Amino acid sequence: MNKLQFDAAGRLRHFLTIEGLGRDLLVRIMDTAQSFTSVSAQQVKKVPLLRGKTIVNLFFENSTRTRTTFELAAKRLSADVLNLNIATSATAKGESLLDTIRNLEAMHVDMFVVRHAESGAAHFIAQHVAPHISVINGGDGRHAHPTQAMLDMFTIRRHKGDFSPLKVAIVGDILHSRVARSEIWALNTLGVAEVRGVGPRTLIPAEAESLGIKVFHDLDEGLADVDVVIMLRLQRERMSGAFLPSEHEYFARFGLTPERLAHAKPDAIVMHPGPINRGVEIDSRVADGPNSVILQQVTFGIAVRMAILSMAMRSGGGPTEEELQ
Amino acid sequence: MTGRHILIKGGRVVDPANGVDALMSVCLVDGKVAGLGSPPDGFAPDLEIDATGRIVCPGFIDLSARLREPGQEQKATIASETRAAAAAGITTLCCPPDTSPVVDTPAVVQLLQERAESAGMARVLPVGALTRGLAGKELSEMSALKQAGCLAVGNAGAPLANLLVMRRSLEYAASYGLLVVIRPEDASLKNNGCAHEGAVGTRLGLPGIPASAETVAVAQALALIEQVGGPVHFAQLSTRRAVAMIAQARAEGLPVTADVAAHYTDLTEAAVDGFNANTHVSPPLRSEADREGLRQGLASGTLQAICSDHQPHDVDAKQDAFPSTVPGIAALETLLPLTLSLVRSGVLGLPEAIARLTIGPARALEINSGHLSPGATADLCIFDPDKEWQVNDSNWLSQGLNTPYWGETLRGRVTHTLRAGRLVYQGN
Numbered sequence: 215m216n217k218l219q220f221d222a223a224g225r226l227r228h229f230l231t232i233e234g235l236g237r238d239l240l241v242r243i244m245d246t247a248q249s250f251t252s253v254s255a256q257q258v259k260k261v262p263l264l265r266g267k268t269i270v271n272l273f274f275e276n277s278t279r280t281r282t283t284f285e286l287a288a289k290r291l292s293a294d295v296l297n298l299n300i301a302t303s304a305t306a307k308g309e310s311l312l313d314t315i316r317n318l319e320a321m322h323v324d325m326f327v328v329r330h331a332e333s334g335a336a337h338f339i340a341q342h343v344a345p346h347i348s349v350i351n352g353g354d355g356r357h358a359h360p361t362q363a364m365l366d367m368f369t370i371r372r373h374k375g376d377f378s379p380l381k382v383a384i385v386g387d388i389l390h391s392r393v394a395r396s397e398i399w400a401l402n403t404l405g406v407a408e409v410r411g412v413g414p415r416t417l418i419p420a421e422a423e424s425l426g427i428k429v430f431h432d433l434d435e436g437l438a439d440v441d442v443v444i445m446l447r448l449q450r451e452r453m454s455g456a457f458l459p460s461e462h463e464y465f466a467r468f469g470l471t472p473e474r475l476a477h478a479k480p481d482a483i484v485m486h487p488g489p490i491n492r493g494v495e496i497d498s499r500v501a502d503g504p505n506s507v508i509l510q511q512v513t514f515g516i517a518v519r520m521a522i523l524s525m526a527m528r529s530g531g532g533p534t535e536e537e538l539q
Numbered sequence: 540m541t542g543r544h545i546l547i548k549g550g551r552v553v554d555p556a557n558g559v560d561a562l563m564s565v566c567l568v569d570g571k572v573a574g575l576g577s578p579p580d581g582f583a584p585d586l587e588i589d590a591t592g593r594i595v596c597p598g599f600i601d602l603s604a605r606l607r608e609p610g611q612e613q614k615a616t617i618a619s620e621t622r623a624a625a626a627a628g629i630t631t632l633c634c635p636p637d638t639s640p641v642v643d644t645p646a647v648v649q650l651l652q653e654r655a656e657s658a659g660m661a662r663v664l665p666v667g668a669l670t671r672g673l674a675g676k677e678l679s680e681m682s683a684l685k686q687a688g689c690l691a692v693g694n695a696g697a698p699l700a701n702l703l704v705m706r707r708s709l710e711y712a713a714s715y716g717l718l719v720v721i722r723p724e725d726a727s728l729k730n731n732g733c734a735h736e737g738a739v740g741t742r743l744g745l746p747g748i749p750a751s752a753e754t755v756a757v758a759q760a761l762a763l764i765e766q767v768g769g770p771v772h773f774a775q776l777s778t779r780r781a782v783a784m785i786a787q788a789r790a791e792g793l794p795v796t797a798d799v800a801a802h803y804t805d806l807t808e809a810a811v812d813g814f815n816a817n818t819h820v821s822p823p824l825r826s827e828a829d830r831e832g833l834r835q836g837l838a839s840g841t842l843q844a845i846c847s848d849h850q851p852h853d854v855d856a857k858q859d860a861f862p863s864t865v866p867g868i869a870a871l872e873t874l875l876p877l878t879l880s881l882v883r884s885g886v887l888g889l890p891e892a893i894a895r896l897t898i899g900p901a902r903a904l905e906i907n908s909g910h911l912s913p914g915a916t917a918d919l920c921i922f923d924p925d926k927e928w929q930v931n932d933s934n935w936l937s938q939g940l941n942t943p944y945w946g947e948t949l950r951g952r953v954t955h956t957l958r959a960g961r962l963v964y965q966g967n
Binding site: 218233310311312330332333334335337338354355356357358392395419420421422424425 | 736738740741742744746749859860862
């Protein structure tokens with residue numbers, strides 16, 4: 215499936231998953247993002263890279279934050295942007311996913327940013343779009359959220375520089391988390407020393423170690439000496455689904471408080487893909503504290519998405535995958 | 540001698556039920572097997588089939604093949620699928636009751652039989668519904684279904700409301716000598732999953748179905764069978780552990796049999812990678828250890844039968860994100876090649892492999908079929924075990940194109956199928 219992401223010349227065409235992408239490509243995405251960070255500080259916050267291109271934000275699942283940052287990223291690259299919340303329109307009338315795509319294709323768009331509740335949806339769309347169209351995975355089911363992972367990597371690099379000595383703990387609902395799966399790929403590809411997954415057994419997937427993590431069921435042990443703590447959002451439905459007894463007990467065992475954070479290195483950074491549940495997975499003293507980089511993640515998200523959009527559209531003139539090997 | 544005389548000569552005749560494996564002729568008279576070996580004096584065939592270099596064996600008996608008729612003729616029809624079955628060497632097949640309407644009245648049984656007879660290809664044995672409408676709550680009119688021609692009843696993978704319903708189903712079916720077919724799966728543990736709960740499903744973020752969804756259901760059924768009796772046939776097992784449980788139950792004398800669908804002996808969860816919707820099946824393709832356990836189950840005879848678990852779909856059924864696609868593989872025509880690959884990989888000898896397609900399923904159904912004894916109905920299959928063919932439009936007869944083997948080259952091809960002495964398929 216990894217070949218699907220590259221065109222015949224080996225250039226990035228779709229961005230569906232971190233799996234199968236080389237370290238050099240990930241570094242190039244971050245380098246490109248770095249070059250875009252200054253755009254937001256300019257008086258005219260635009261570059262003309264994607265002028266004349268049409269990008270469709272195709273959201274089959276609601277998301278304000280991700281959609282907004284993709285929209286801003288596209289607009290700062292001078293693309294025309296169309297936002298479609300399909301959850302409440304075509305497919306609700308019985309139209310198939312493929313028909314929805316075909317109809318939009320007929321409007322001569324250039325790129326789809328897809329958010330869907332089911333794993334593999336972005337792959338399915340990428341397999342069926344016309345050859346000139348790129349597909350960016352904006353989050354599919356539990357599978358992947360690769361742009362979120364890249365903005366997290368960018369944030370880590372800004373604070374820590376070298377990835378190789380880092381120990382990173384991902385805490386919470388790894389079972390249902392597309393963010394965690396993409397982060398684990400990215401962190402391991404970038405060569406960190408150790409990736410840990412921390413959570414109760416009900417929220418750790420089968421054969422989790424095969425993903426490339428060390429599993430902990432105790433937060434204090436999982437946080438010991440880590441450089442980066444990534445907290446995952448806990449969906450409230452997990453209580454009714456018999457994954458957890460109560461928010462209260464979850465917070466008592468896995469909520470990130472200053473006392474628990476003290477097990478990590480003093481300069482550890484705390485991250486969260488948002489939106490955060492204060493008092494459920496994270497204490498406000500940590501969320502707003504000196505170690506938190508949560509708002510920076512949001513800021514960097516725009517530059518990173520600009521990098522990915524432009525590279526997938528080849529306007530960035532990135533090297534071929536072959537050249538990167 | 541009177542009637543139509545057919546001589547099949549030059550082939551390697553493999554009839555596992557009678558311990559036959561030799562180069563010899565087969566004589567058919569008037570739709571029956573007249574004898575194996577040299578033709579008797581005065582045998583003047585109306586038709587001679589040269590089977591040199593080929594295997595001659597009883598016609599295959601497939602314990603599970605969906606024909607989609609009535610109710611889903613856009614996917615397939617009895618005519619289209621029994622024709623594909625004949626091309627696959629299958630002379631008898633059992634169709635599960637999950638048609639629309641469900642096979643829970645004699646009228647639907649008769650409709651299936653009449654359409655199958657008029658198609659004139661493979662013989663169709665309808666499995667009746669265990670519960671009314673397959674809803675899992677009230678017993679179907681099993682006595683009437685039996686009178687209409689059902690040999691077995693089952694719930695086609697639909698869950699039963701509770702274990703009390705299962706207990707009473709087993710008791711009631713036993714009153715009429717009906718075999719109960721159980722596709723063991725606990726619906727609550729399945730929990731809307733769509734892939735094996737293992738490394739691949741975890742990596743792809745596909746909601747998982749644990750092996751325990753099957754083993755828990757097998758354990759519950761075995762506990763009831765131990766108390767109230769059987770016979771029971773466990774259909775389409777997917778886990779190593781379930782095979783071990785069936786082996787133990789059989790060793791203890793419980794009246795249970797079991798089968799596996801051919802693709803579970805060939806593919807593992809690895810095939811799901813890339814979100815290939817044609818590998819979306821229920822139960823899911825499982826781990827390497829499970830596949831090995833299923834193969835060993837066939838080798839030991841714990842699994843008496845290999846079925847196709849044929850589930851043809853229209854194209855739209857597989858055109859969506861993986862979890863939203865409809866599970867099932869169109870599998871009639873890959874049944875023989877996949878079974879023969881078990882021979883090539885040393886899991887089964889050729890006679891054992893043929894037994895799993897003939898006398899094994901016949902004994903599970905308790906029907907007098909699947910053998911070439913003198914006087915038996917002349918259901919036969921002749922195949923070239925080494926013939927390579929590509930799965931593509933020019934070779935494929937099923938209306939369902941949903942196979943993960945599309946475009947692949949497989950080995951083993953049927954050249955002739957005879958049902959009751961009538962040539963219903965001839966290839967090259």
